[in-house]
Amino acid sequence: MTQDTAITAGSAQQKKRTTLLAKFWQWEASGILVALIALMIVLSFMTDNFLSTYNMSVVARQAAFVGLVALGQTLVLLVGGIDLSVGAAAGLSAIVGSLMLTMFGVNPYLVLPLTMLFGMCLGFVNGFFIAGLRLNPFIVTLATWEIFAGITMVITKGYPIRPLGETFGYFGKGEILSVPIPVLIFLVSGIFLIWLLTQTKFGRNIFAVGGNRDAAVLVGIRAKVVEFAVFGLAGIFAALAGILFASRMDAGQPSVGEGWLMGAITAAILGGTSLRGGQGSIIGTMLGAMLLTVLANGTVLLNVSGFWQRVIVGCVVLIAVLVDLLRRRN
Amino acid sequence: MVNFIFEARDVAKSYGVVHALKGVSIGIGEGEVHAIIGENGAGKSTLMGIFCGRLRPTSGTLHRNGDPISFNVPLDAQKAGISIAPQEINLVPDLTVFENVMLGAHETAGILIDWKKTRATAIRHLLEIDETISPSAKVSTLSKAQQQLVQIARAAATSARILILDEPTAALTSRETDKLFAYIKGFKSTGGSVFYISHRLNEILLLSDRISVLRDGTYVGELDPKTTTKDEMVRKMAGRIVGRGNPAPHTGLENREVVLKVERLTRYGEFANVSFELHKGEILGVSGLVGAGRTEMAKCIFGLTRPDAGNVELFGKKLDNRTPFGCIEQGLVYLPEERKQEGIFPLLSIAENMSMPTLGRFTGPLHMRTSEMMREVDGFVKRLGIKIGSPKDLITSLSGGNQQKVIIGRWLMQNSRVLILDEPTRGIDVAAKFEIQNELRRFTDNEGLSIIFISSELEEVLDVSDRILVMHEGQVKGIPSAKAATQESLLQLAMS
Numbered sequence: 063m064t065q066d067t068a069i070t071a072g073s074a075q076q077k078k079r080t081t082l083l084a085k086f087w088q089w090e091a092s093g094i095l096v097a098l099i100a101l102m103i104v105l106s107f108m109t110d111n112f113l114s115t116y117n118m119s120v121v122a123r124q125a126a127f128v129g130l131v132a133l134g135q136t137l138v139l140l141v142g143g144i145d146l147s148v149g150a151a152a153g154l155s156a157i158v159g160s161l162m163l164t165m166f167g168v169n170p171y172l173v174l175p176l177t178m179l180f181g182m183c184l185g186f187v188n189g190f191f192i193a194g195l196r197l198n199p200f201i202v203t204l205a206t207w208e209i210f211a212g213i214t215m216v217i218t219k220g221y222p223i224r225p226l227g228e229t230f231g232y233f234g235k236g237e238i239l240s241v242p243i244p245v246l247i248f249l250v251s252g253i254f255l256i257w258l259l260t261q262t263k264f265g266r267n268i269f270a271v272g273g274n275r276d277a278a279v280l281v282g283i284r285a286k287v288v289e290f291a292v293f294g295l296a297g298i299f300a301a302l303a304g305i306l307f308a309s310r311m312d313a314g315q316p317s318v319g320e321g322w323l324m325g326a327i328t329a330a331i332l333g334g335t336s337l338r339g340g341q342g343s344i345i346g347t348m349l350g351a352m353l354l355t356v357l358a359n360g361t362v363l364l365n366v367s368g369f370w371q372r373v374i375v376g377c378v379v380l381i382a383v384l385v386d387l388l389r390r391r392n
Numbered sequence: 393m394v395n396f397i398f399e400a401r402d403v404a405k406s407y408g409v410v411h412a413l414k415g416v417s418i419g420i421g422e423g424e425v426h427a428i429i430g431e432n433g434a435g436k437s438t439l440m441g442i443f444c445g446r447l448r449p450t451s452g453t454l455h456r457n458g459d460p461i462s463f464n465v466p467l468d469a470q471k472a473g474i475s476i477a478p479q480e481i482n483l484v485p486d487l488t489v490f491e492n493v494m495l496g497a498h499e500t501a502g503i504l505i506d507w508k509k510t511r512a513t514a515i516r517h518l519l520e521i522d523e524t525i526s527p528s529a530k531v532s533t534l535s536k537a538q539q540q541l542v543q544i545a546r547a548a549a550t551s552a553r554i555l556i557l558d559e560p561t562a563a564l565t566s567r568e569t570d571k572l573f574a575y576i577k578g579f580k581s582t583g584g585s586v587f588y589i590s591h592r593l594n595e596i597l598l599l600s601d602r603i604s605v606l607r608d609g610t611y612v613g614e615l616d617p618k619t620t621t622k623d624e625m626v627r628k629m630a631g632r633i634v635g636r637g638n639p640a641p642h643t644g645l646e647n648r649e650v651v652l653k654v655e656r657l658t659r660y661g662e663f664a665n666v667s668f669e670l671h672k673g674e675i676l677g678v679s680g681l682v683g684a685g686r687t688e689m690a691k692c693i694f695g696l697t698r699p700d701a702g703n704v705e706l707f708g709k710k711l712d713n714r715t716p717f718g719c720i721e722q723g724l725v726y727l728p729e730e731r732k733q734e735g736i737f738p739l740l741s742i743a744e745n746m747s748m749p750t751l752g753r754f755t756g757p758l759h760m761r762t763s764e765m766m767r768e769v770d771g772f773v774k775r776l777g778i779k780i781g782s783p784k785d786l787i788t789s790l791s792g793g794n795q796q797k798v799i800i801g802r803w804l805m806q807n808s809r810v811l812i813l814d815e816p817t818r819g820i821d822v823a824a825k826f827e828i829q830n831e832l833r834r835f836t837d838n839e840g841l842s843i844i845f846i847s848s849e850l851e852e853v854l855d856v857s858d859r860i861l862v863m864h865e866g867q868v869k870g871i872p873s874a875k876a877a878t879q880e881s882l883l884q885l886a887m888s
Binding site for chain 1: 694696715717720721726728734735736737738739744748749751752755758759802
């Protein structure tokens with residue numbers, strides 16, 4: 063009798079363990095978390111200084127910039143769109159923010175929110191054409207990408223705007239409890255978006271519109287408003303990344319956002335966000351941004367040529383997609 | 393014993409732990425129409441998927457003229473003379489009709505396509521089914537019924553000897569259905585064989601030489617269409633006696649309060665001068681052939697499209713510049729015809745699918761009151777008798793009937809007062825259909841809901857409605873009381 067109970071208890075426990083594991087495996091971001099941890103373990107053995115405080119803070123800071131852009135991109139992908147202009151919007155916002163400081167002498171503490179507001183307006187330009195006029199997001203943002211990048215060059219003629227001053231530099235360089243401020247902002251933004259997506263009506267409506275727009279309209283969701291707002295949010299996060307980077311470099315660089323577009327999309331895809339809309343997670347995107355940055359950092363530490371880095375990133379994306387495919391087949 | 397020209401022996405198909413088919417043996421003789429019936433999820437589509445090479449059986453064998461044969465891709469099946477016209481429209485919308493008919497079967501001259509010959513062959517196949525479809529029209533400009541016919545022509549154009557027709561008449565008008573039946577009879581007389589899947593039992597009795605019944609992935613038996621009855625078919629399919637319910641139509645509801653008043657509503661090219669009143673607790677059936685403008689009218693009332701003239705009053709209040717959002721706030725909702733495309737959120741759970749329009753009610757200042765929402769969802773799952781595992785499962789894990797119930801529950805949860813239901817029981821098995829019909833009657837009787845019930849099935853409209861709005865080519869032909877109407881009188885009215 064007691065033996066019987068022991069056996070059932072044992073199998074129950076085992077069952078619980080397997081379901082926990084199955085649950086973890088079902089989670090969209092499980093693959094990327096495992097990959098990230100594995101990569102970090104490998105790097106910590108193969109290099110001396112990967113786990114050093116300094117290197118960690120460099121990695122985290124880099125991840126924060128591209129990660130912020132990726133957060134906005136994730137929202138756009140979730141609602142079923144794509145935003146190719148995020149990098150250019152980050153660049154233009156950084157320049158405008160820098161000009162506020164240098165030309166108009168705006169209070170450094172006001173520059174951050176004002177730049178975000180400007181970024182939102184850039185996003186609303188996309189939103190107007192995509193949500194309002196129902197044009198194809200790929201085409202619209204391809205055009206605004208060119209326009210934003212072009213305006214940046216018109217304003218700066220290719221030269222950086224500098225210096226931005228010690229006070230303003232705090233946002234990009236400063237630390238709180240030895241955590242870089244951009245990293246803190248990235249984490250807070252991530253938590254905010256997780257809350258937004260899971261606990262608010264607006265967040266759930268994003269999934270509904272991205273998953274089936276026609277059905278969403280029929281249940282009374284104002285799809286246009288949702289899409290419009292999402293593009294605005296993408297603009298805000300791009301601008302935030304751009305201005306923080308300017309603060310960090312003490313200069314408004316015209317080329318700020320050039321590498322961020324593909325990084326942002328890659329991070330989102332690595333994190334399990336679907337390009338067809340309606341599926342994805344913020345946590346996945348954050349881990350995706352981390353993985354990308356750790357990869358880049360690892361190649362540097364291992365003295366691998368920078369050119370190889372792109373080959374490796376490409377391979378990682380393919381592997382991620384394959385793993386996802388296998389998981390779905392199971 | 394018929395000599396089978398094509399046969400499945402002990403075919404099974406599993407998806408992981410789900411057994412869609414559990415060892416089915418079935419065959420077809422030359423010149424035979426073999427009807428396969430069963431509730432949704434009985435395994436009909438899986439079986440046909442195996443026959444046409446789209447799916448590979450987990451175990452079991454296929455035989456053509458007695459020889460074993462296996463299909464890796466649909467092309468293999470086509471080469472063996474088996475072709476399917478699937479239930480869902482599966483055409484390239486931007487190509488012409490004739491190119492769609494010949495897609496992948498172009499007539500060639502060397503490495504070039506012989507367009508003249510291709511066109512001629514396509515037209516020949518098309519003419520056999522329906523002579524009114526223009527071969528050079530783009531498929532996207534055709535009606536749904538016409539697309540269905542093009543699809544059947546395409547299956548025939550592969551010089552198939554065995555045609556699989558999966559719910560071919562779901563979108564057809566009776567005129568087109570007659571044509572299709574004539575075609576099938578012609579095909580039979582040349583020795584062609586047909587697997588015929590349909591929920592419309594009348595058609596099956598009319599058309600088939602043999603009826604096989606599937607239930608839960610197993611073969612439950614064969615029926616002889618000459619001797620069997622619809623009741624027997626339903627019983628075999630369901631494996632239990634289905635309560636017909638047959639809710640009696642109410643009369644005299646005209647004296648009750650008018651909840652929805654539509655006046656001279658017009659959209660050029662779709663419908664004109666539509667006027668009617670809907671009373672509290674009333675079910676107003678809307679009958680008519682495909683293309684009568686019923687869906688268009690419903691979408692216009694719900695504010696998805698703008699009318700050119702006329703107005704809509706809800707509870708005595710004019711609804712100008714309607715939007716779906718505004719209508720829902722006022723208690724008027726629309727349940728679309730295309731459940732898959734416009735009804736469900738395939739990536740979301742059952743609970744979320746049901747509560748999507750109601751989410752605002754559960755949003756607190758800081759968090760969603762999920763447990764409260766789940767309780768309410770649970771309540772409606774029980775009331776509507778929806779068979780589910782957990783409300784957190786994906787909606788796509790449910791059968792069509794249960795999905796539809798979830799979507800109906802969506803609007804009951806919202807406390808809607810007026811429901812416009814567009815073909816709510818299409819493609820749903822008989823038992824679930826009756827359940828939905830009975831449930832709707834209960835809600836109108838007990839809670840004073842009012843319903844506009846659009847259906848192409850005359851029998852259903854007569855069963856469910858109190859009055860019936862008959863439409864034809866965008867015009868209202870009359871609103872007889874259901875008690876006095878018959879299928880014939882409705883048809884006559886429509887054609888008058």
